[in-house]
Amino acid sequence: MKALDNLEEFRRYRERMNSRILESGNLEIKRFFALDTRAYERGALDTKTKELLGLVASTVLRCNDCITYHVIRCVQESVSQAEFFEALNVALIVGGSITIPHLRRAVEVFEECKQKQEKGQSIDL
Amino acid sequence: MKALDNLEEFRRYRERMNSRILESGNLEIKRFFALDTRAYERGALDTKTKELLGLVASTVLRCNDCITYHVIRCVQESVSQAEFFEALNVALIVGGSITIPHLRRAVEVFEECKQKQEKGQSIDL
Amino acid sequence: MKALDNLEEFRRYRERMNSRILESGNLEIKRFFALDTRAYERGALDTKTKELLGLVASTVLRCNDCITYHVIRCVQESVSQAEFFEALNVALIVGGSITIPHLRRAVEVFEECKQKQEKGQSIDL
Amino acid sequence: MKALDNLEEFRRYRERMNSRILESGNLEIKRFFALDTRAYERGALDTKTKELLGLVASTVLRCNDCITYHVIRCVQESVSQAEFFEALNVALIVGGSITIPHLRRAVEVFEECKQKQEKGQSIDL
Amino acid sequence: MKALDNLEEFRRYRERMNSRILESGNLEIKRFFALDTRAYERGALDTKTKELLGLVASTVLRCNDCITYHVIRCVQESVSQAEFFEALNVALIVGGSITIPHLRRAVEVFEECKQKQEKGQSIDL
Amino acid sequence: MKALDNLEEFRRYRERMNSRILESGNLEIKRFFALDTRAYERGALDTKTKELLGLVASTVLRCNDCITYHVIRCVQESVSQAEFFEALNVALIVGGSITIPHLRRAVEVFEECKQKQEKGQSIDL
Numbered sequence: 001m002k003a004l005d006n007l008e009e010f011r012r013y014r015e016r017m018n019s020r021i022l023e024s025g026n027l028e029i030k031r032f033f034a035l036d037t038r039a040y041e042r043g044a045l046d047t048k049t050k051e052l053l054g055l056v057a058s059t060v061l062r063c064n065d066c067i068t069y070h071v072i073r074c075v076q077e078s079v080s081q082a083e084f085f086e087a088l089n090v091a092l093i094v095g096g097s098i099t100i101p102h103l104r105r106a107v108e109v110f111e112e113c114k115q116k117q118e119k120g121q122s123i124d125l
Numbered sequence: 126m127k128a129l130d131n132l133e134e135f136r137r138y139r140e141r142m143n144s145r146i147l148e149s150g151n152l153e154i155k156r157f158f159a160l161d162t163r164a165y166e167r168g169a170l171d172t173k174t175k176e177l178l179g180l181v182a183s184t185v186l187r188c189n190d191c192i193t194y195h196v197i198r199c200v201q202e203s204v205s206q207a208e209f210f211e212a213l214n215v216a217l218i219v220g221g222s223i224t225i226p227h228l229r230r231a232v233e234v235f236e237e238c239k240q241k242q243e244k245g246q247s248i249d250l
Numbered sequence: 251m252k253a254l255d256n257l258e259e260f261r262r263y264r265e266r267m268n269s270r271i272l273e274s275g276n277l278e279i280k281r282f283f284a285l286d287t288r289a290y291e292r293g294a295l296d297t298k299t300k301e302l303l304g305l306v307a308s309t310v311l312r313c314n315d316c317i318t319y320h321v322i323r324c325v326q327e328s329v330s331q332a333e334f335f336e337a338l339n340v341a342l343i344v345g346g347s348i349t350i351p352h353l354r355r356a357v358e359v360f361e362e363c364k365q366k367q368e369k370g371q372s373i374d375l
Numbered sequence: 376m377k378a379l380d381n382l383e384e385f386r387r388y389r390e391r392m393n394s395r396i397l398e399s400g401n402l403e404i405k406r407f408f409a410l411d412t413r414a415y416e417r418g419a420l421d422t423k424t425k426e427l428l429g430l431v432a433s434t435v436l437r438c439n440d441c442i443t444y445h446v447i448r449c450v451q452e453s454v455s456q457a458e459f460f461e462a463l464n465v466a467l468i469v470g471g472s473i474t475i476p477h478l479r480r481a482v483e484v485f486e487e488c489k490q491k492q493e494k495g496q497s498i499d500l
Numbered sequence: 501m502k503a504l505d506n507l508e509e510f511r512r513y514r515e516r517m518n519s520r521i522l523e524s525g526n527l528e529i530k531r532f533f534a535l536d537t538r539a540y541e542r543g544a545l546d547t548k549t550k551e552l553l554g555l556v557a558s559t560v561l562r563c564n565d566c567i568t569y570h571v572i573r574c575v576q577e578s579v580s581q582a583e584f585f586e587a588l589n590v591a592l593i594v595g596g597s598i599t600i601p602h603l604r605r606a607v608e609v610f611e612e613c614k615q616k617q618e619k620g621q622s623i624d625l
Numbered sequence: 626m627k628a629l630d631n632l633e634e635f636r637r638y639r640e641r642m643n644s645r646i647l648e649s650g651n652l653e654i655k656r657f658f659a660l661d662t663r664a665y666e667r668g669a670l671d672t673k674t675k676e677l678l679g680l681v682a683s684t685v686l687r688c689n690d691c692i693t694y695h696v697i698r699c700v701q702e703s704v705s706q707a708e709f710f711e712a713l714n715v716a717l718i719v720g721g722s723i724t725i726p727h728l729r730r731a732v733e734v735f736e737e738c739k740q741k742q743e744k745g746q747s748i749d750l
Contacts, residue, residue, distance in 0.1 A: 013479070014479065017479035017482060017483060018479070020482055020483075020486065021478060021479070021482055024456065024460050024482070025456075025457070025460070026457075026460035026461065026463075026464055028285055028288055028289060028464045028468075029460065029463070029464050029467060029478075031281070031285055032285060032464075032467055032468070032472075035218060035278055035281055035282060035285070036218050036472045036475075038278050039214055039215050039218040039278060040215070043207065043211050044205060044207035044208045044211050045177075045208050045211045045212065049174055049177065050211070050215060052170075052174065052178060053177060053178060053181045053212060053215045053216075054215060054219065056178045056181060056182050057181050057182065057185045057215065057216065057219040057220070057473075058219070058473065060182045060185060060186055060721075060723075061185055061186070061219070061220070061473045062563070063437070063473050063476060065476040066219075066472070066473060066475075066476065080169060081524065081525075082168070082169035082525070082526075083169045083170050085524050085525070085526035085529065086168050086169050086170045086175070086526065087170065087178060088526075088529070089164055089526055089528045089529050089532075090164050090165070090175060090178045090179060090182065091178075091182065092529060092532055092721070093160060093161050093164040093528075093532070093721060093722050094179065094182040094183070094186070094191075094721050094722050094723055095182070095186070095720075095721045095723065096685075096717070096718060096719050096720040096721025096722075096723075096724070097532075097536045097566070097718050097719050097721075098557075098558065098561045098563050098566060098685075098719055098720065098721075099721070100536075100566075101563060101565040101566065103521060103529075104513070104514065104517035104518070104521070107517060107520055107521055107524070108517060108520075111520065138729070139729065142729035142732060142733060143729070145732055145733075145736065146728060146729070146732055149706065149710050149732070150706075150707070150710070151707075151710040151711065151713075151714055153535055153538050153539060153714045153718075154710065154713070154714050154717060154728075156531070156535055157535060157714075157717055157718070157722075160528055160531055160532060160535070161722045161725075163528050164528060182723075183723065185471075185473075186723045187313070188687070188723050188726060190726040191722070191723060191725075191726065206274065206275075207275070207276075210274050210275070210276035210279065211276065213276075213279070214276055214278045214279050214282075217279060217282055217471070218278075218282070218471060218472050219471050219472050219473055220470075220471045220473065221435075221467070221468060221469050221470040221471025221472075221473075221474070222282075222286045222316070222468050222469050222471075223307075223308065223311045223313050223316060223435075223469055223470065223471075224471070225286075225316075226313060226315040226316065228271060228279075229263070229264065229267035229268070229271070232267060232270055232271055232274070233267060233270075236270065285468060286468050289464055289465050289468040290465070293457070293461050294455060294457035294458045294461050295427075295458050295461045295462065299424055299427065300461070300465060302420075302424065302428060303427060303428060303431045303462060303465045303466075304465060304469065306428045306431060306432050307431050307432065307435045307465065307466065307469040307470070308469070310432045310435060310436055310596075310598075311435055311436070311469070311470070312688070316469075330419060331649065331650075332418070332419035332650070332651075333419045333420050335649050335650070335651035335654065336418050336419050336420045336425070336651065337420065337428060338651075338654070339414055339651055339653045339654050339657075340414050340415070340425060340428045340429060340432065341428075341432065342596070342654060342657055343410060343411050343414040343596060343597050343653075343657070344429065344432040344433070344436070344441075344596050344597050344598055345432070345436070345595075345596045345598065346560075346592070346593060346594050346595045346596025346597075346598075346599070347593050347594050347596075347657075347661045347691070348560075348594055348595065348596075348682075348683065348686045348688050348691060349596070350661075350691075351688060351690040351691065353646060353654075354638070354639065354642035354643070354646070357642060357645055357646055357649070358642060358645075361645065388604070389604065392604035392607060392608060393604070395607055395608075395611065396603060396604070396607055399581065399585050399607070400581075400582070400585070401582075401585040401586065401588075401589055403589045403593075403660055403663050403664060404585065404588070404589050404592060404603075406656070406660055407589075407592055407593070407597075407660060410653055410656055410657060410660070411597045411600075413653050414653060432598075433598065436598045438562070438598050438601060440601040441597070441598060441600075441601065535718060536718055539714055539715050539718040540715070543707065543711050544705060544707035544708045544711050545677075545708050545711045545712065549674055549677065550711070550715060552670075552674065552678060553677060553678060553681045553712060553715045553716075554715060554719065556678045556681060556682050557681050557682065557685045557715065557716065557719040557720070558719070560682045560685060560686055561685055561686075561719070561720070566719075580669060582668070582669035583669045583670050586668050586669050586670045586675070587670065587678060589664055590664050590665070590675060590678045590679060590682065591678075591682060593660060593661050593664040594679065594682040594683070594686070594691075595682070595686070
């Protein structure tokens with residue numbers, strides 16, 4: 001369960017540093033963070049589709065922290081294993097073998113989230 | 126209608142050069158092209174969702190030719206204007222203002238495809 | 251004077267497509283565009299420094315349209331030739347020889363803007 | 376004080392491996408390293424501005440080691456908190472949300488450097 | 501000998517997660533992995549040249565896991581120190597100073613592989 | 626023969642703008658250009674191998690001007706069609722389908738260079 005232990009650490013780090021950034025007095029960055037949250041809210045496209053878009057964008061741009069975030073959100077939105085791997089396959093084809101280390105990370109987080117869910121444990125962000 | 130005139134030129138160029146590549150005798154490249162086609166076929170995720178994934182991946186990686194291709198495929202799969210702009214907004218938030226020139230291209234191709242459809246003209250690839 | 255003739259075409263295209271994007275009804279994209287404008291306004295850092303930051307960011311990310319925009323803004327903000335080349339040199343060192351085609355573009359636009367200014371012609375965006 | 380403890384480790388690793396690279400006998404790499412140092416020295420632009428250019432370039436290209444280096448240099452050059460966040464905001468707007476994990480790192484290093492300075496501790500590289 | 505200890509950990513992680521990915525039931529990803537292996541097999545170009553191509557591609561795209569893999573393969577294919585540094589120099593010139601943290605990693609892995617070989621220890625993947 | 630007509634135009638543009646850059650008085654950029662030339666000269670690795678490294682680096686980083694340059698150099702160094710496609714296949718696998726538009730360009734330039742050679746025409750840069 002290493003990745004989600006790390007994740008708990010990451011979650012706290014992310015929360016703490018986001019607070020520091022939002023308290024810095026820079027209003028534009030604050031507004032950017034608000035727009036970032038809005039981008040994944042239900043609209044003409046549902047949240048699940050938008051989270052898959054975020055997952056694929058994060059994978060082809062190869063950002064492990066962003067991938068971790070979107071994998072958790074995908075599990076929360078009930079993305080199935082088959083859907084998850086098909087989305088990753090699009091990222092792999094578009095982005096190439098350079099994305100494979102990030103596929104490993106995505107799969108690791110996905111499986112541990114699923115295990116947590118089965119045990120009735122929280123996967124809140 | 127400049128973009129689609131260019132597109133017609135691009136379509137012919139793309140077809141011609143893909144043939145040259147596939148006839149080169151390199152079997153691995155040929156297999157990659159087959160996998161590329163398969164990645165967007167209906168599976169656990171429908172084709173429309175996969176084309177939106179391809180569009181967002183192409184936009185954050187900033188490849189106009191790939192964007193052009195996926196915009197046409199999105200229109201063929203009946204992606205609405207609101208869905209289209211929400212997908213582009215995810216790409217814009219993830220990828221930043223550096224993607225804006227590619228948003229312009231995506232919107233131009235989208236609008237011209239819609240106009241062609243209204244006139245009963247083909248938007249085949 | 252080819253680049254600036256192209257630029258005039260680009261300026262019109264940019265203006266027209268930005269209007270199409272802003273009229274699309276997607277509020278988040280509209281807000282992103284507003285934040286984008288705000289990012290380069292005078293604050294603790296002056297506008298000239300911020301435009302140099304935008305120029306270097308655009309060059310290492312290799313986007314010709316973004317480079318063109320920031321070069322014109324740099325000339326408007328009275329960036330000298332020596333300052334301009336030192337900023338490009340930072341981009342070249344950080345981003346490598348893959349940025350050289352974009353250096354060529356930046357220098358071409360810079361020189362033509364300077365010529366226009368000498369002739370008393372407008373370099374408005 | 377975790378980031379700067381890590382930084383101390385990173386500083387030693389960086390010094391050790393740079394030595395190994397420079398002692399390898401490859402003259403071109405040695406010359407590149409010399410040019411890299413020169414790029415941030417005072418010229419038509421002052422060192423502070425050049426370090427801000429290096430910080431923004433490193434952030435949009437998303438390299439934590441490079442960000443760490445330029446944040447420390449920015450603090451040494453007396454970049455204020457407001458100036459620092461405005462530079463990061465340019466990087467965030469240009470590079471998008473994919474840069475946010477690197478903003479967190481930049482802010483963490485910045486704050487710990489400031490704390491070290493207040494305590495009269497060294498932030499030498 | 502830290503990098504190769506980490507490498508042993510990475511090797512196990514890589515093997516375990518690759519198995520999970522290949523057992524997921526997604527046939528396209530499986531085929532991609534097969535093509536990935538094929539790309540470096542002897543053909544018109546020998547394996548050593550192909551591994552150098554993989555090393556340079558991984559370095560300019562800045563992926564430490566991919567660099568680690570190709571460095572080990574390069575040592576297995578008897579790439580000399582002079583050849584290794586010349587290939588890294590091409591990557592440094594093309595990709596810029598942003599690749600330097602990855603050069604450090606590459607050199608660290610290279611030297612530890614050479615030491616293992618001298619001691620008659622395995623550097624199998 | 627469109628690509629090489631464009632190439633002739635590009636060759637002149639490249640030569641003219643490089644002169645402008647080298648005459649600008651910025652010594653660091655001048656030294657970078659010298660290092661860039663040196664990187665592909667015969668050393669422990671022969672020039673042909675280095676040009677293949679440059680081609681693959683340019684393709685995964687997706688720069689058409691850089692690809693054009695290295696394709697011409699590869700043909701001058703007598704890279705065979707089979708070798709050329711195997712190198713492109715490594716780039717395609719590492720960099721993914723987003724590189725395909727650049728493969729088309731590479732193949733177009735390669736074929737036209739070969740035709741020029743058969744007709745006894747110059748492919749000098």
